[in-house]
Amino acid sequence: MKQTEKSYIGYYFLIVVVILYAIVFLINPIKISESLNFTIKIFKQIIPLFVIVFGLMVIINQFVTPKRISKYLGEEAGIKRWFIAIGAGIISTGPIYMWYPMLKELRKKGVNNGFIATFLYNRAVKPPLIPMIIYYFGIKFTVILTIVMIICSVIQGLIIEKEVKI
DSSP states (O other): OOTTSOOOHHHHHHHHHHHHHHHHHHHOHHHHHHHHHHHHHHHHHHHHHHHHHHHHHHHHHHHOOHHHHHHHTSGGGTTHHHHHHHHHHHHOOSOGGGTHHHHHHHHHTTOOHHHHHHHHHHTTOOGGGHHHHHHHHOHHHHHHHHHHHHHHHHHHHHHHHHHOOO
16 A cells, blocks of 8 residues: 555544444443443553653654664664663563554664563563562573573574664
8 A cells, every 4th residue: 555545444444343333332331331330440550551652752753863762772883782782671661562653763773683682581580570570480591581581682682683784
């Protein structure tokens, strides 16, 4: 589809959902009430996450320029960029799909795929879960697993950086 063409699929989907809700309302109004209450509850939970990601995207668009990105995350940043990717991935919170729009914006600004892959890989290392992993598997296992995951994330990032160009 060309960029100038507008897709109406979202509107069609909305119309189908509204029609289905109307049919179910005629059959069982109590189920509609339960469904709408559940939907409102879910929206209340995810709206703060959307606001946070939107705020981060605004900050990125205002303060993160291609020049700054190349300074901290470009190839001339050297090994420091891998530590930034590892640290950012480890401390990032929330559902992964909430990070995709921000990562897409960073990619548009010149961040390479290797950095994004390393960031995504390191999301599996979660400091709040480390005590539980130690409890179930022991400290030696936890330390080795964490170190191996970090090392593999950089290897994966390097491979993707070489093989997948922006």
